Amino acid sequence: MSPSPDLPSRILPRVLIVSRRTVRKNKFVDFVGEYHLDLVVGYGAVPVIVPRVPGVHAMLDSFEPIHGVLLCEGEDIDPSLYDAGGDGDARDALSQEQLEAVRSLHPSDAAVDHEKDSIELLLARRCLERNVPFLGICRGSQVLNVACGGSLYQDVEQELHPAADAAVCHMNYANYDGHRHPVRVLPGTPMHDWFAESLLDGDQLMVNSYHHQGVRRLADRFVPMAHAPDGLVEGFYDPDAYDPGEGKFLMGLQFHPERMRKEGSDEFDFPGCAKAYQEFVRAVAAHQAKMAAAHVHVRSTVTTPPKLNQEMDKQRKVIVRSVSLAKNMYMFGKNTDAQHPADHRDGDLDAGAEFLESNKALSMQQEKRLKQMGATVRNASGYMNRLKVSEEREAAARALMAKMSVAQLASLAAFYRAMGNVCSEVLDAKLQPPSPTLHE
Helix, strand or coil, X not given: CCCCCCCCCCCCCEEEEXXXXXXXXXXXXXXXXXXXHHHHHHCCCEXXXXXXXXXXXXXXXXXXXXXXXXXXXXXXXXXXXXXXXXXXCHXXXXXXXXXXXXXXXXXXXCCECHHHHHHHHHHXXXXXXXXXXXXXXXXXXXXXXXXXXXXXXXXXXXXXXXXXXXXXXXXXXXXXXCCCEEEEECCCCHHHHHCHHHXXXXXXXXECCCCCCEEEECCCCCEEEEXXXXXXXXXXXXXXXXXXXXXXXXXXXXXXXXXXXXXXXXXXXXXXXXXXXXXXXXXXXXXXXXXXXXXXXXXXXXXXXCCCCXXXXXXXXXXXXXXXXXXXXXXXXXXXXCCCCCCCCXXXXXXXXXXXXXXXXXXXXXXXXXXXXXXXXCCHHHHHHHHXXXXXXXXXXXXXXXXXXXXXXXXXXXXXHHHHHHHHHHHHHHHCCCCCCCCC
8 A cells, every 4th residue: 555644734855757758649748657656745755757858957957956866667778878798898798680689579668768868867966966865766776877887788688697597587578567576685785674574585575577677787886685586686775875864865676666566456565665665755855854954054154144242343343433534534635625534533544454454355356445545554645645656657657658669668568578577486486385395
């Protein structure tokens, strides 16, 4: 039976699921299996279907926030996206004749959907980068393995079974839901915990699967949870990224726990069948809570201004008055119509000057503007006199240069450029910290 807890009256976490494309009435139709949606909703999350349409991979930011990603069934992954030959040897890849045989036997699965590949690999890598909970079922587990650097068998029967001790039927077209094959569940893994009461001989479990491809080389970060008798990995996870209560979940299941139901009923074969979805959604909810807490912390940090104690506030007022006085003196010096600033005591400008001289956080533009206002000088009138002298010198230089020839001006410009370069080199040498000696 599907879970049906009372859903809380809050914003539910979002789980992204990429649709699969088929044709109905001569039109494309995108869909997601009902069992996946039923389990995600039943455990308290909202499935958000990402349509498999051209260009949607460039719009994934519009699906934010992403609290979890569930990838499930679909066509074969493009073999150019992984090491199809195994161990980098192209001679191990399927021949053209073998590929044609595979396509003939599995026409609906052996086709490659490049758009779905692009969307799902991008989502998987985004989950890996941001530690977003991820559950891959069937093809979804293969996408996860490829995204992490693993490789696949293009066809299990053609590549694995000839060398295997025992062949396993991994798909049965005549009995899709009812087909089962055994797997050996490894101890100390989440899957063993979920099915502990249902295992035969301590480690055997009958599962439903529907695939002709599978993991050839498992990515380094993953640990297998179950193997089929032919040695194929049927489940894997990252132990360092598995802690549902802390919002961590990274797992791939090649088999279909959601379809393991008793004939003519929605009742699961085993109590552990729904556990992957339950724990996944628990991780998704925890991840959502952590994101919300981080957002509140950032917002409160940004919006809450620092509080000043009485002494700091008094000092701030002194500095403001000092800077304001300097500005008024500067404006009076530039504009004869300006009102003369009120009388001030000696030292009134010192606070502003000292503050500006010690404050390294000012931008160059701020510092230049404050200097123009005269706030960094002890005596505003003296600053105005120096400014006037500078202007007079500039005017005299311009008058002199106006009488010079083009050749003389070019020579003068070249000289000052050379001096500028020399000055920069010497300044860099002075600012460069000394290299540590062997004794340091």
